[in-house]
Amino acid sequence: MRITLVGTGYVGLVAAVCFAKLGHEVIAVDREPVIRGLKENKLTVWEPQLEPELADVYAKGLLSFETDLARASSDTDALMIAVGTPTRSDGHTDLGHVHEVLSLLMQAGTCPPLVIIKSTVPVGTCDELEATLLAAGLHTEVAFNPEFLRQGSAFSDFMEPDRIVFGCKTPQAESLLRQLYEGIEAPVHVCDRRSAELIKYASNAFLAMKISFANMMSDVCEGYGADIRHVMSGVGADHRIGPEFLSAGVGYGGSCFSKDLQSLLTTGKLIGSSLPILEAVAKVNEQRIPRMIAKLISLWGNPLGKRLCVLGISFKPNTNDVRDAPFLTLLAQCERHGIEVQAFDPIVRQVGAKTVQVMDSPYAAAAQADAIMIMTEWPQFAELDWPYLLHLMRRPYVLDGRNLLPSQIISQIVEVDGAIYMPVGR
Numbered sequence: 001m002r003i004t005l006v007g008t009g010y011v012g013l014v015a016a017v018c019f020a021k022l023g024h025e026v027i028a029v030d031r032e033p034v035i036r037g038l039k040e041n042k043l044t045v046w047e048p049q050l051e052p053e054l055a056d057v058y059a060k061g062l063l064s065f066e067t068d069l070a071r072a073s074s075d076t077d078a079l080m081i082a083v084g085t086p087t088r089s090d091g092h093t094d095l096g097h098v099h100e101v102l103s104l105l106m107q108a109g110t111c112p113p114l115v116i117i118k119s120t121v122p123v124g125t126c127d128e129l130e131a132t133l134l135a136a137g138l139h140t141e142v143a144f145n146p147e148f149l150r151q152g153s154a155f156s157d158f159m160e161p162d163r164i165v166f167g168c169k170t171p172q173a174e175s176l177l178r179q180l181y182e183g184i185e186a187p188v189h190v191c192d193r194r195s196a197e198l199i200k201y202a203s204n205a206f207l208a209m210k211i212s213f214a215n216m217m218s219d220v221c222e223g224y225g226a227d228i229r230h231v232m233s234g235v236g237a238d239h240r241i242g243p244e245f246l247s248a249g250v251g252y253g254g255s256c257f258s259k260d261l262q263s264l265l266t267t268g269k270l271i272g273s274s275l276p277i278l279e280a281v282a283k284v285n286e287q288r289i290p291r292m293i294a295k296l297i298s299l300w301g302n303p304l305g306k307r308l309c310v311l312g313i314s315f316k317p318n319t320n321d322v323r324d325a326p327f328l329t330l331l332a333q334c335e336r337h338g339i340e341v342q343a344f345d346p347i348v349r350q351v352g353a354k355t356v357q358v359m360d361s362p363y364a365a366a367a368q369a370d371a372i373m374i375m376t377e378w379p380q381f382a383e384l385d386w387p388y389l390l391h392l393m394r395r396p397y398v399l400d401g402r403n404l405l406p407s408q409i410i411s412q413i414v415e416v417d418g419a420i421y422m423p424v425g426r
Ligand code: UGA
Pocket: 147, 148, 149, 150, 151, 152, 204, 207, 211, 244, 245, 246, 247, 248, 249, 250, 251, 252, 253, 254, 255, 256, 257, 315, 316
């Protein structure tokens, strides 16, 4: 197939490369500076495998880049839209970028027979977009095909998904979508567009709920001297529950969970539903960083002027993404309490905030610190020379916000004079 894909952010770029790998001819469209960077293999997102895979399909001529949408979509089988859909301050989803794409199509007066929305959009959006195109004389079906990939494991998630969802109206659209995904072995779930739009939100909301549930239970474990890791592995062993997304810690971050939860809450309000479970999920998550700060204060007494070494800036390992990272919330709260922050991350080298010093090594970040807080579960943090790290500090206190450190490292830590190791939920 020949497809045009608009939007080369995280999802769009990975999808473009993967569809090209499947043998389709893909034209990726974005603004001029972004396309210029992509042609030189300068990527704005960091994802394992992305650079070499992109270079490979580009060299084979399966992936090309374009800035002119009308030209790029004049002779293609389908147009896929993967532009950003951020949440506005009033809680509604900002569909501005999606509408911009439609305006360009309407100006050009042509559109491929199928428009596939990959961006996460509120329920009812595809119906509205199709009506808009029709009113402009463009007879095109708008289908919804959500993406479930995770940052850091985007390629395997895309090529080996648990399921593929098609929200479409006609057998012709379904057939084109099936052709597009030929070569990927996964159950295909075909349904109406509104249900497909909700599948995406409900999936992210459910995952966030699992995390908040584990975090809530971790507070109970702390209160009663139980171990959240045992509790959740015992709970997750029930196949009806499943073991994943039950790791307690500093709370979920990233550009998806909070945004999608907020958007779903707003969608509910529009029909008079308050969706109380989701309110609680968000609330539990918001309490995670204040709880970590309270632990620090319990160790220090007065936090004013203390220095905190933070290991991990990105919202999860294997990405440089700091959007909605728990680190940013921690930073804001440290500033309020007069706590100095020195941070280290294997990939993130700068943060748009003056209140943190980003250091070149974990050892530099630990120098003269009054505590270390592990914010992101980068596996390499478990391989550091912990006795030496503690030796560099003013106070040898370690808050393991991700329960990352294995027992042999914990034994080394607690052997150091005056050292305190504080995990989450045990
Ligand atoms: C999430 C979903 O997992 C994807 O399926 C979805 O496609 C994507 O959002 C999206 O909508 O675009 P992502 O945000 O990349 O993917 O990352 P996750 O692996 O889901 O992690 C999100 C946050 O939850 C991270 O901060 C992570 O540290 C945290 N988390 C995850 C926990 O605190 N505990 C866990 O057990 C699992």
